Amino acid sequence: MKNKNLNRAAILGALTLFFTACEKAYFPQPPKAKVPTETAALEASFVSTAPITINDAYWKNADFLKVPVSDLNKGSLYPDGFLNMTGTYNGLTSFNKGADPKVVMKAAYDNTKLYLYIEWIDSDIDPAIEASWLYGPADPLKTDTTGGWTSQGNSDKLALAFDIANASSSAGTFADKGCAASCHNNKMQPATGSVDIWKWDLAISEPLGYATDMVTDPSGLVNDAGTTIAVRNKLAAGNARSAPEFEWDGTAQEYVRPDGKSTTLDPAFFLLNKTAFVGDLKKGDEVYHNETYGCNHCHGDEGGGVGSFGEATAFASTGFASKWSRASIKSFSGDADHQGKQYWSQVPPANYDDLIAYIKGLGSIPGYYLKTPTGSSSNIWSVSNVARTKVNTIAPHTVYKVILVRDLTTGNPDDIQFTTPEGKSYPFGMALMDNDGKNHIGSLKQILTFKSK
Ligand code: HEC
Incomplete structure (x- = not known):
């Protein structure tokens, strides 16, 4: 019995060796899975299938750019009555409670569109209440009085900046200094030329599946032409202390986003179906x-x-x-x-x-109400990993994953055009805000490169 078993084992062992040898010698190896590699620029590869879901295999395997972040603007406060809106007040030491957000970007393009993937760590989700109406608490950073309507809270944001037309400021040109070229007189505006700003915002762009498309030139930062995605929810003559104009009307806030997916928006944070307040x-x-x-x-x-x-x-x-x-x-x-x-x-x-x-x-009542954007304001779609139906501010949040999609060319003067981009490079800047809309951290200049097809 014992011997028989030993023999069997020996034969089996020999066979296994033989087949392994065969496999090595005669069968071609299956192609190795692509290992994502860190690159010095943000490299957009040409794709035949649009990678418009967060879990798309393309993003799992794509090469990536690690974006180092530094203080871009800190110590700014909002005017009277806007409270608790500056969670990035101390820059890097405030953002994500001082822990490195570990920003990673990936990119792809096809014959018509550019796809950008951005991932960063922010361990608390700042509930999408931007300047919401609140009979609210004081702001430890401000001396404003409370005890009536105030506009409170901010949301988490991501902004990208691209050179539209040779922007420059005293700091230099956009081509040379990136975003620094769009900072002039302490405002977000270049001294000459124009800059395209893509702003993804948890409160007002994410719920409907777009990024806010803006442009800044020597006359200042404005929204692109067309219907803007969000309108300040206040009585026309009012200020931060006036009163909200609208409230939720009690009906389910169902919405079909530009990627074709339906969502239902949490009325605690988002105002779409509205009635007079x-x-x-x-x-x-x-x-x-x-x-x-x-x-x-x-x-x-x-x-x-x-x-x-x-x-x-x-x-x-x-x-x-x-x-x-x-x-x-x-x-x-x-x-x-x-x-x-x-x-x-x-x-x-x-x-x-x-x-x-x-x-x-x-x-609290949302500080903005949402509208389907049109025209040049509707160019950039977004897809993200954020739950919009019931925003959970209690469970720990770890990482934001956002995809922005835009046509390579839009023909609009307030947009950057990526015309026949293959082989070309474009400088861009990136900023992040944690419960803020003024103070931000980020990187002034990175390079987006379109690889050959
Ligand atoms: C005697 C105590 C008491 C007083 C006074 C009282 N409530 Fe309540 N109320 C309750 C309790 C207890 C609940 C929780 C009921 C439950 O969970 O089913 C509640 C729940 C509610 C809710 C539902 C909220 C929710 O999410 O469950 C509303 C709305 C409400 N109250 C309105 C009012 C208003 C308006 C007044 C003042 C006119 C008022 N209540 C005064 C005891 C009170």
């Missing part, structure tokens, strides 16, 4: 704190969810708005299941909307 915040504040029927008795003086009579839902949380439209707040408040029904039933109906204006102000 009504009610007087100050009157609502009085009703909410009324000695007899005030909601503060259970929902807390500042909406924190703990009052003198008990505990109830915290109104002062952005997520509150995900579930509750104005109509549903009214119907739930008067429902038999609501422990505060007796309180609601004493509120004068003429003040219902004032009270809800205040409750919504505790939770």
Whole structure:
């Protein structure tokens, strides 16, 4: 028995050796999987299939550029009433709490389009509330008063800059100094020529699947021609302290993005299906704190969810708005299941909307409303790894992955044109913002090269 088994093992071993030898000698090796290699420039390879999903095999295997980041602008604050909007105030030491964002870029092109892939680490997702309307907290970096409408919070952003027409400033030319050529008089504008700015923004461009397309020249930074993707949600004559103009109308915010994929947008952060905002915040504040029927008795003086009579839902949380439209707040408040029904039933109906204006102000109303862009404002699509249906600000966020897609040529004077780009190189700059729209870190000049087909 023992011998037999040994023999079998010996024969098997010999056979295996034979086949392995055969394989080595006579069968061609399968092609080796491409190993992604770090490159000195951002190299766009020619592709036959558009890589427009984050998990596309092309991005897994593509060569990559590591973009080193440094402080580009820090120490800037917004005007009066705009609060807690400068999460990158101290530059590199503020961004991602000082940890290296490890920026990686990859690129591809086909006969009509350029595809850019950008990945960076930002370990907290700054909820897409850009200058949202809030009866909100003070800003530790500012001395502005609070206690009425304020515009609060910012979002995470990525911006790319390309030379449209020989931009330059006292720092030099774009070809030489990159983005530094678009900084003049302490503003984002060149002294001569023009610069194309592609801005991906969690609050206002990502939800509909575009990047905001902008241009800056000696007269300043403006949006490209056409309908812009987002409009400031404020009463026309107002400022950072006026009042929101619109609120969510309570219907599901379904949207088909330019890549053909449908999404439903979280109403806590994104405003697409809207209706007029009504009610007087100050009157609502009085009703909410009324000695007899005030909601503060259970929902807390500042909406924190703990009052003198008990505990109830915290109104002062952005997520509150995900579930509750104005109509549903009214119907739930008067429902038999609501422990505060007796309180609601004493509120004068003429003040219902004032009270809800205040409750919504505790939770925040998006600072911008979204619109499908048109014309030159609709040139750049985006695809990302961000969940838009229910934005989770509690679970740890690790990495942003974004793809930007644009036609090589658009024919618009406010865009860079990549006309027959094969073999050509284009300088560009890259900036990142963490809960900010002014202070940024990034790289002034990198090179995008289109490899031969
Ligand atoms: C006596 C305590 C009490 C008072 C006063 C009170 N509520 Fe409530 N309320 C509750 C409790 C408890 C809940 C949580 C109910 C649940 O989870 O089902 C709640 C929930 C709600 C909700 C639903 C929020 C959610 O996400 O569950 C709304 C809307 C609401 N209250 C409105 C009001 C308004 C408006 C007033 C003031 C007129 C008010 N409440 C006063 C106890 C109170």
